[in-house]
Amino acid sequence: MARVELAEAAAEDLERLIRTxxxxxxxxxxxxxCLRPLETFPYIGASLSGRWEGFRFLLGPWxxxxxxxxxxxxxxxxVVATNQDGRSSQMHx
Numbered sequence: 001m002a003r004v005e006l007a008e009a010a011a012e013d014l015e016r017l018i019r020t021x022x023x024x025x026x027x028x029x030x031x032x033x034c035l036r037p038l039e040t041f042p043y044i045g046a047s048l049s050g051r052w053e054g055f056r057f058l059l060g061p062w063x064x065x066x067x068x069x070x071x072x073x074x075x076x077x078x079v080v081a082t083n084q085d086g087r088s089s090q091m092h093x
Contacts, residue, residue: 030061
């Protein structure tokens with residue numbers, strides 16, 4: 001079973017989205033629920049290419065929220081790299 005963790009940048013991104021999108025108080029819990037399947041199925045997300053080669057993504061609690069992560073198989077760790085609004089032309093990917 002993989003351990004799921006948020007990189008500092010991902011935690012900051014989530015805080016920014018909560019603030020700028022006026023997301024509800026339970027947003028962090030909703031994101032945690034979306035991440036739970038990664039513990040058992042770390043390859044469930046779609047693969048990315050280009051400068052994000054080696055990363056995967058899945059949708060967050062809202063279809064516009066992209067959760068980008070990396071699975072480090074030898075350590076059985078899933079590290080969330082960033083949380084972004086996929087609708088924005090200002091994505092920080």
